[in-house]
Amino acid sequence: MDKNNALIDLNGIIKTYHVGTVDVHALRGVDLLIQNKEYISIMGPSGSGKSTLMNIIGCLDTPTSGIYKLESELVHEMDDNKLAEIRNRKIGFVFQTFNLLPRASALHNVELPLIYSGVSSSERRLRAEEALEKVGLSDRKDHKPNELSGGQRQRVAIARALVNRPSLILADEPTGNLDSKTGEEIMEIFGRLNKAGNTIILVTHERYVAENANRIVHIHDGNIAKDEILVRN
């Protein structure tokens, strides 16, 4: 793999949490290269370090040590303001629990990241409507989260992740709270987004979900145990 134009280049990433007098070694020296437009799953059992790795890749957290380059920018050296700016500009997040504002409409939930980026209200509305259309929810834009099904809520969350037009989408167990048929519908959306040019990093503990990607990075006890390229017929 070509290190020079990698989108993500992680080198010797260590993350240690200090809880009271105990050190928790969540990541023990992760090396990982991810190219632009890849669709990759990070798979491993509960507690293996998947979310920790995703939070570092997503600039939500910084490593205890190691080097992280995102499009050649040195993320591990950035302060909180710079991290927030990178997140807002480059990365869309999707979580297992949707994380929507309960009292706001689907449209308003999707508009939120644009408020933080200082986009005008008319432009916000346009772009939020466009993002909702991409996930097939134009007819639900005035509904609040409790007036939507689980799958529809996750689609609102995906639209919110897309609204800043990020190149990188990070999804942490996005089907974890959904039945399997609804989960498949959500996975179809990620497949489409990848074909349209987005890089997708999907975190899951389930093999059949991980297999939607083209590559599975297996993580065990804070280490990469196996890097598997999936060959399709």
Ligand SMILES: Nc1ncnc2c1ncn2[C@@H]1O[C@H](COP(=O)(O)OP(=O)(O)O)[C@@H](O)[C@H]1O
């Ligand atoms: N904020 C935190 N403080 C202390 N320990 C943590 C924290 N986040 C995660 N851990 C610990 O780090 C390890 C990896 O956790 P995590 O990355 O959430 O795993 P996964 O997402 O694979 O279930 C676990 O042992 C977990 O208990």
Ligand SMILES: [Mg+2]
């Ligand atoms: Mg997790």
